[in-house]
Amino acid sequence: MVSETPSHQPSLSQALPLMGLLLFIFxxxxxxxxxxxxxxxxxxxxxxxxxxxxxxxxxxxxFFIKLGxxxxxxxxxxxxxxxxxxxxxLQTWMARLSQPDILHVPYHxxxxxxxxxxxSWHLYRVWLVLGTPIIASIVASILAVAGMYAFGLxxxxxxxxxxxxxxxxxxxxxxxxxxxxxxxxxGLWLGVISAYGDIIAIAEPxxxxxxxxxxxxxxxxxxxxxxxxxxxxxxxxxxxxxxxxLFLAVVDINDLFxxxxxxxxxxxxxxxxxxxxxxxxxLDYATLQVYHHAMQLYYGNLPQAFRHRFLPVDPQVFFNxxxxx
Numbered sequence: 001m002v003s004e005t006p007s008h009q010p011s012l013s014q015a016l017p018l019m020g021l022l023l024f025i026f027x028x029x030x031x032x033x034x035x036x037x038x039x040x041x042x043x044x045x046x047x048x049x050x051x052x053x054x055x056x057x058x059x060x061x062x063f064f065i066k067l068g069x070x071x072x073x074x075x076x077x078x079x080x081x082x083x084x085x086x087x088x089x090l091q092t093w094m095a096r097l098s099q100p101d102i103l104h105v106p107y108h109x110x111x112x113x114x115x116x117x118x119x120s121w122h123l124y125r126v127w128l129v130l131g132t133p134i135i136a137s138i139v140a141s142i143l144a145v146a147g148m149y150a151f152g153l154x155x156x157x158x159x160x161x162x163x164x165x166x167x168x169x170x171x172x173x174x175x176x177x178x179x180x181x182x183x184x185x186x187g188l189w190l191g192v193i194s195a196y197g198d199i200i201a202i203a204e205p206x207x208x209x210x211x212x213x214x215x216x217x218x219x220x221x222x223x224x225x226x227x228x229x230x231x232x233x234x235x236x237x238x239x240x241x242x243x244x245x246l247f248l249a250v251v252d253i254n255d256l257f258x259x260x261x262x263x264x265x266x267x268x269x270x271x272x273x274x275x276x277x278x279x280x281x282x283l284d285y286a287t288l289q290v291y292h293h294a295m296q297l298y299y300g301n302l303p304q305a306f307r308h309r310f311l312p313v314d315p316q317v318f319f320n321x322x323x324x325x
Contacts, residue, residue: 015088022081023273029074036067080119087115089281090202093288100292101299107203117205121197124209128194129187136183140176147172192230193220196291198284223294229286236283240276 042057091114094107147169194216201212220226 012089012092015085015092018081018085018088019274019277022078022085022277023270025077025081026273029078036063036070039063040067083118083122084115085277086198086281086284087111087118087202090199090284090288093285094203097288097292100295103299103302104295105204110205113205114202117201117207118198121201121209121212124213125191125194125197128213129191133180133183133187136180140180143172143176192233193217195229195233195287196220196294199288199291219291219294219298222297223290225290225293229283229290232283232286236279 039057039059040063043059046053046057088111091111097107099106150165190213194213196216196219197212200207200215201209207215
């Protein structure tokens with residue numbers, strides 16, 4: 001794959017306008033999203049109520065059209081904008097790094113291919129982490145509903161058989177719960193060890209997602225700095241989770257601009273967004289450095305006999321060997 005010419009190398013100056021656009025549209029997306037998701041949550045909460053209930057929420061069909069359009073536009077506008085900013089920043093930092101080893105391909109900048117690879121990797125990672133647990137949860141829910149229906153049919157059978165069916169039902173319940181716990185723990189573990197996936201997808205966009213996750217598994221514990229990296233990710237996840245809980249459960253997002261009583265409350269919101277974005281990009285930079293160090297350790301631990309089989313041969317040395325035979 002041909003890399004971009006030096007005059008078209010990505011730089012942080014290209015990401016600055018995108019950062020400004022993100023800081024501007026993110027509050028607008030939050031405000032627009034609240035006006036849609038609050039009625040949707042009320043609709044879901046009252047969907048099981050009778051049709052003549054005074055508390056039942058009925059939404060017109062055009063509401064779901066607006067919800068679908070907002071979801072698509074929010075994905076295209078916010079998510080891909082964040083990924084574009086990350087892509088430009090990571091490629092700029094990669095350009096300043098040397099090869100991890102002479103056996104490894106150099107980091108190259110191919111913005112279009114890297115963006116496609118990054119989005120493909122995200123889809124694969126979401127399916128890898130959440131696909132199996134979600135399918136298992138749906139199957140477990142179907143089994144639970146079927147079990148409740150069967151219990152209602154078998155309620156009039158003799159007590160001895162009823163006890164047998166109850167024991168069997170409890171066994172299936174605990175077994176299903178244990179399997180779900182294992183699957184969710186596996187998904188969480190895969191999400192943790194695939195932290196290098198974004199870096200690999202950007203640096204080597206020609207690699208398929210299966211190869212990316214295999215490399216993540218091999219490199220996840222090589223660098224001693226990975227403990228500090230995972231600690232930083234944990235702090236970020238807890239902070240973001242508490243922040244999301246405050247927005248959803250405590251703070252009315254319509255009053256977001258009134259949180260800071262000052263002359264320019266909107267400026268405080270922009271500063272908070274900039275701080276969150278800066279911390280997120282700092283995590284990306286730390287992940288890149290830890291990945292680069294892990295790759296150096298990986299190649300350094302290879303047996304010398306194996307390395308010599310793939311090292312480039314000097315033509316003069318090869319010619320001297322032929323003339324001495």
